[in-house]
Amino acid sequence: MTDATAPAVRSSPRVSGAFHRLLAFSGLIALVIVFSLASPNFMQTQNILAILQATSVNGVLAIAATLVIITGGIDLSVGTLMTFCAVVAGVVLTFWGLPLPVGIVAAILAGTVSGLVSGTVIAKLKVPPFIATLGMMLILKGLSLVISGTKPIYFNDTPGFTQIAQGSFIGAILPALPIPNGVVILFAVALIAAFVLSRTALGRYTFALGSNEEAVRLSGVNVDRWKIAVYATSSSICGIAGLLIASRLNSAQPALGQGYELDAIAAVVIGGTSLSGGRGTVLGTLIGALIISVLANGLRILSVPQEWQTVVTGTIIILAVYADILRRRSL
C-alpha cells in the first residue's frame, strides 16, 4: 500500500478529450456532407443562417432540458413554459406598455418562478418529475390562454422587440456575417450553461444529484435546495427561449408550445446525455439540436414529400444515436 507496492497505474493511451469531442460531430458532419452533395442550395449562407435560426429556440430549450436531465429528472413543461414566458412578456410590454427591459426581465422571471414551483413540487412533495412537469405543462398551457385572452399578443408597440432574435449585432459590425441575434443568444446561453455545469457548485451538484441523490444527501448537502435551484435555472432559460420565439414571430402565440418538449428532449438524448442522469454535455445537446434542424431543413430543400420526411427523420435519429454508441464503444 505504500508507494513501493502500489504499482504505477498502467493507463492505456487515452484518446484526447478534444478528439473525442470532434468525433461526436461525425453524425452532424455526415448529414451536412450528404445534403451539400445532394443540393447546391444547401450550403448557401442564407440557408445556413436559416438552419441556425431554426435551431435557436429548440437549442435553448434543449439546453434547459439538459440541466434537468443530468439530475436524473425530466421536464415536459419546457415548451408550454416557453410560451407562458412569451405571453408574460406580451402582457408586460403590450398590455401594460412597459419598456422593453422590463418585459425581458419579466419573461425570464416568469420562468424562474415556474421553475421554483416545479422544483419545490419535485423536491419537497416528492412528486416524480415526469408527473410534476406534466402537470406544469398543462397548467402553463392553460394559463397562457387565460392571461392572453386566447389571442396572440403582438409586439407592434415595442419596436426593438423583433431585434432580440431577428436583428443582427454582428451583421451591423461585419456586414458579411449577418448572424441573427437569436443564434448569438443560443451560443451565449450554451457557453454560460457549459460554464455553469463544469465550473460552478450548481453544476457539480447537478451531476452529483443525477449520479446518486441519496449519497449526496448523506454527504450533508441540502439536496432539496439544489434541486430546486436546478429547475429554477433551467426554467429561466426557458424564459429566454420564450423571448426568442416571441421575437421571431413578433407575437406571443398562446396555443403554441406543446410538443416542443419532445424535440428538446430528443436533442438532449441525441447529444449523448443519458436520461438516467449523471452525465451529459451542453455541446452534445447543441449538436443534437443541430442534427434535428439540419435534417428538417435538408429534407425540405431536397423536396422530399412530407410523409417521407418523417420516416427518414425517425430512421436517422435512431442511426445517429447508434453511431454514437458504436463510437463510444470503440474508444
Add this chain to the structure above:
Amino acid sequence: MTDATAPAVRSSPRVSGAFHRLLAFSGLIALVIVFSLASPNFMQTQNILAILQATSVNGVLAIAATLVIITGGIDLSVGTLMTFCAVVAGVVLTFWGLPLPVGIVAAILAGTVSGLVSGTVIAKLKVPPFIATLGMMLILKGLSLVISGTKPIYFNDTPGFTQIAQGSFIGAILPALPIPNGVVILFAVALIAAFVLSRTALGRYTFALGSNEEAVRLSGVNVDRWKIAVYATSSSICGIAGLLIASRLNSAQPALGQGYELDAIAAVVIGGTSLSGGRGTVLGTLIGALIISVLANGLRILSVPQEWQTVVTGTIIILAVYADILRRRSL
C-alpha cells in the same frame, strides 16, 4: 442463522393487499364524488358509459405502455403505432377486401412486427428506448400516411367492423347493461395483461429487467430475447388499440395518434408504476386512465372554460399523485 441468533423478521403489521388496493382508488373516488355533487348529469348511466368508452383506447394503450415501463423502458410510439395498425387493418379490409378476421389479425400482427423492430433496436443495438421509440414514432407516423395515401380509410365495406368497439354483446344479452364492446375489450386486455405479468415467465422477466437488468444477465437469462418479447407483446396490444379506435371512428385516420403517448404514459405513472422500472400494476394503470377520463368528462360536463380545464387537469394530476405518495408513506 440459527434460531437463537436470528431475530424473527420484524415485518410491521402489513395492511392487507386488498385494502391497499382499495385505497389506491381514493383519488378516483374523490373525483367521482365531487363531480356527482357538482352536476346531476354526471352520475347518469349514459355518462358513465361515455366515460368508460372514452377510457377504452387510452386504457389499452396505457396497458401496453405499462409492460414496457415496468422493464425500465419507455415507448413513445404507442400512439402512432396504434394508428399504423388501424391503417393496416384498413388496407387489408377496404383496399384488399379481405374478411374481417384477417384484418384483425393483420392489425395485431403489424403491432407485433413493429414491437419486434423496436425491441431489437433497443436490446441488440443498445439504442436507449427513448430514442428508439421516438424514431419509431416518426417512422410509423410517416408510414401510416404513405400506405393510406394520406387519406382516411373507411370501413364501409366491412359491416361488422364498427361492432368491435361500438356494438354491445352484453347489451344484447342484458339490455339493461349496454356496455359497449370497446369497454369489455379494455377490461379483457387488462385481465390478460395482469395475468401475464403475475403468472407467466414473460411477466416475471418484465419485472426482473426493470429491477436489475445486469443481475438478470448474470443469472444466465437471455435478456435480449425477453426484452424484445416484452416490446412485441406491448406493441401487439397497441394493435388492439388500433382496432378499437378505427372501429369507433369507422375509419383509419392516418394523421391521428401523436400526442396519445403522453396520455398513456401519464395514466401509467398516475397509476403508481415507477418510470425507473421494476414495479407497477395493470390495475393502477386502469385507475390512472380512468382518472384522466373522469377529469376530462367532469370538467366538460361542468362547462368549465377549456383553458381552465387544462389548468385544473394539470393541478389534479399532480395532487392525485401526491395523495398517492402520502398514502404510501403512511402505510
Add this chain to the structure above:
Amino acid sequence: MTGIDKSFPGVRALSQARFQLLPGEVHALMGENGAGKSTLMKILSGVYQRDAGTILLDGRPSEIASPREAQDRGIGIIHQELALMRDLTAAQNIFIGREPRRFGILDERALNRDAQAIFDSMNLRLDPTVVVESLTIAKQQMVEIAKALSYRSRVLIMDEPTAALNDAEIAELFAIINRLKAEGVGIVYISHKMDEIKRISDRVTVMRDGEYVGTVPAAETPIETIISMMVGRTLGSETFVVPNTADAPVALEVRNLNRGREIRDVSFSVRQGEILGFAGLMGAGRTEVARAIFGADRRESGEIWVHGKRVGISTPRDAVASGIGYLSEDRKLFGLATGLDVRNNIALPSLERFTGPGGILNDAAMRDAARGYIRQLSIKTPSETQEARLLSGGNQQKVVIAKWLLRDCDILIFDEPTRGIDVGAKTEIYKLLNTLAAQGKAIIVISSELPEVLRLSHRIAVMCEGRLTGFLPGGTSQEEIMRLATQREPSMQVRHAG
C-alpha cells in the same frame, strides 16, 4: 486458466494471470484490492471475455461466452457486488431463469417451496416471499448464496461472501462449504478475512497487480507469508495502546434515542480521542442508531448533544454542520456518487470550501486535496478523474473515508469501515483511525467482525434488538461481547457509562 490478459479502458486488470482448481478443494484466491481477483473470476463465469489466454475445463480448452454457458458447464458464482433484482422476492431471485412451471404458467407455490427447502438446508430463517429490497445486506447476501447453491454447480466461485455476514452466519456458510466439498464441488473462495482462509481453504493462490504470484498449501503456510506474497513485503503487526481518555471532554452524547422497534431508548456518549466500538448481531440496530444520529432517518425521540450543546439534527446536513461524518455500510447505495469521479466524490461534502465568488469552483484546489488523500490512503486509481464506479470495492471504500477526512469532522461514525478491504488496507485504516483519535476526534466504529472491534475500540457498546445491553472495556473477550449481544434485556451495567 493460464496466460489470462484483460484490459479495461485506462486499466490493465490482468496480465498473464493463472489459476487452477481441483474437484473437491476449497481454493482461496487472495490479493489486495484491485489485484484482479474479481475480474479473473468474472472471466471464468462468462461475464467478461478475456483478451488472451486459455481456459481448460476437465483438461479441454473451453470458451465461456456468457453467464448462461458458464452455468451450463457447471460454473456458479456469487458476485462480490450483490446482483439481486430488488423488486423481486427472495424465491423469485433464486430461480430467475429457471422458474418451475405448470402448463406454461409459473408455479409460485413450487417456487416458494423449493426456495424454502434451500433455506432450510442452510439453516436460514427467511421468508421466501419477502421482497429482497426490504432485507438487510446480510440477508441479501444469504439469498445470493442460496441462489448459487440452487444451481448445484461443479465449480462454485464465492467472491467475498462473508463481507456482510456475522460470525454465526459465517459458521453456517462454512458448514455448507464443507458439505459441498465432500460432494466433490470445487470452490473458489475470495476473502480479505485472513482467519477464514486458514479455517476453510486447502490451497491459496495469491495475485498482485493482475499477475500470478504463487500457489501454496493453506495449512502449512503461515499467514504472514501469504500477506507478504500479497503486498510484496512484510507488515508489522502493530498493537495499539489504549490511551486514557477518561477525562477528555465529551464530544457526542446521545440521550434516550428511540425509533420504533429498531432503536429502543439508546443513550451513550463518546469522548474526544475515544474510539467507541459498536458490537452486536445482524439486525441489532447499530446501523439504525448511526443513521438516526446522523439525521438520515427520522427519530421518534431523543436528544443529541455535541460538545456539551444540544443540537437539533433532522437532516444529514444538520449533522455535518455539527461536525458529524457518517460512513455508510452500503457504499454503492449511500456512500458514493458512482457516476462522479474520485475527486468530486471526495470533495462532495466540502464543496462549499472550494466555492469561490459567483459559485465558481476552485478545481485546482480540489484536485490537490483529492490527490493528497489518494496518496495518503493509497487509493488505487489511474487518476483523480477516474469514475468512482470503476474502482475496485476496497478502493471505493477508501474514497468514502477520504471524503469525511477532507470534511474534517470532529465526530466520525464508521459503519463497517473495512468491509471488503484487504489486509494491507485494513491495517492502514486501523492506523488511520488511531491517528484520528489521537488528534482528538471522537470515533464510533460499527463492525460485525469481533476481532476488529476488540482490536480498535477503547470501549465497546453492545446492542441487541434495538437496545444497548451494556458497555465493555477495550480489552474484553469475544465471549463477553456475545453474552451481551444475545441478552434481551439491558444489563445491570451503568446505562450512561462513559
Add this chain to the structure above:
Amino acid sequence: GVPSIAQDNYDIALISKGFQHQFWQAVKAGADKAGEELGVKVTFEGPDTESQVDRQMDMLAAALSRNPSAIGFAALDSQAATPLLEQAKAANIPVIAFDSGVDSDIPLTTVTTDNVAAAALAADKMAELIGDEGKVAVVAHDQTSRTGIDRVDGFVNRMKEAHPNIEVVSVQYGGGDQLQSTEITKSILLANPDLKGIFGANEGSAIGVANGKTELGSDIVVIGFDSGAAQKGMIKSGVMAGAITQNPVGIGYETVKAAVGALKGETLPKVIDSGFNWYDATNMDDPEIAAVLYD
C-alpha cells in the same frame, strides 16, 4: 383546360397551414392538378398543427433557400412571416397568399374563403333546422388559429345578431382530433340534455360531433364544415344535416395558377374568392356542388 406547355421548369413551393388533414390534402390535390396541367413543379408542406407558427417559419425559410420560382403561402400568423416575405420580395420571388390573408402588400393576390361569412351561413342553416330557438353548441378545432377564431366568431355572432332566441351554451375545442371531438360532444350532450344542435367547425370536429351523436343515440342537428368521404356519408345517412364546404381543390388550383400567371407577368386581382357552399343530402349530387367536394 390549359394546354400543357412546359413553363421553363417553374418550381412553386406551397407552404400551407397543415398537411395531414383532408382539407389540406385537397388543397394539395388541387395544386398538384394545376402543376400537372401547367407543367410546373409543385411542392406542398405544412406543420402538424395550426398552432405551430414557428415551424411554419422554418418551412418557409427552407423553401426560400431552395430558391423557388414562386411561393404560395397560407399564413398561420401573417405578422410573423413578414421578414421572410420581405426576403422573398428582395429575391424577386412572387408570393401568392392562400386560404387566409396576409397583412402585407407583398402577396400579389389572395386566394381565400370568407370564413366568417361561411360560419354565419352555418348559423342561419342551424336556426332554420331547429326552429329558430333553443340551445346549441360549437365544437371547433383551434382556439387561436385564424380559421378557428373566424368560424366560431362567425357562428356565435350571427346567432346573437339574427337569432336572439338561440343560445350558444358551449364552445369547446378538440384540436380537430376526431376522437377528442367525439368525447367532447358526448360530454356536451350529457350536460345539456335539451341541446338542439351542434356545429362542428372543421372536418375532424364535424366527424367527431356526428360520432358522439351516434354513440349516444341522440337526435340533435349536426352541421359540419368542409367535406371528405366521412362527412359526405354522414350527410347521406342523415346523421349530419348538412355542411358548409369551401373549395379547397379550387384554392390549391387557383394558387398555383395565380403563381404561374405572376411569373408570366400577368396582372392578378387583389382577391380571388374561392367561395363556399351549403350542401346537404338534397344538393350534394348537383354537378357544381359535387365539383367542390372532395373525398
